[in-house]
Amino acid sequence: MPSHLLQTDIVIPALTYCALLWWVSRGMSWTRRLIAAAVTLALIAWIVIAERGWN
Template sequence: MQFDIVVPLLMGCALLWWVSRGMTWTTRLTVTVVTLALIVCVVLVERASR
């Protein structure tokens, strides 16, 4: 398992859970999709620069 993918995903999920406590389900889903897309973009940029 590659930690450069797993750790950001876990941190993003934990932050999302903490922030989304007062949100509706549609808002949570939207924020989840945006957060995961940003994490994937960061990981791809990191890998491209190596």
């Protein structure tokens, strides 16, 4: 696997987000958890695409 596909500057924040979402969402319903996860992952994807497009 090429090293540019698995960078720690992308993987570590994603893992941190998953842990934070689990901790914060303990009192949330599954629907709200999925919405929060989908919105945040969409924002992450948009930022990554924008950064790679500008280079």
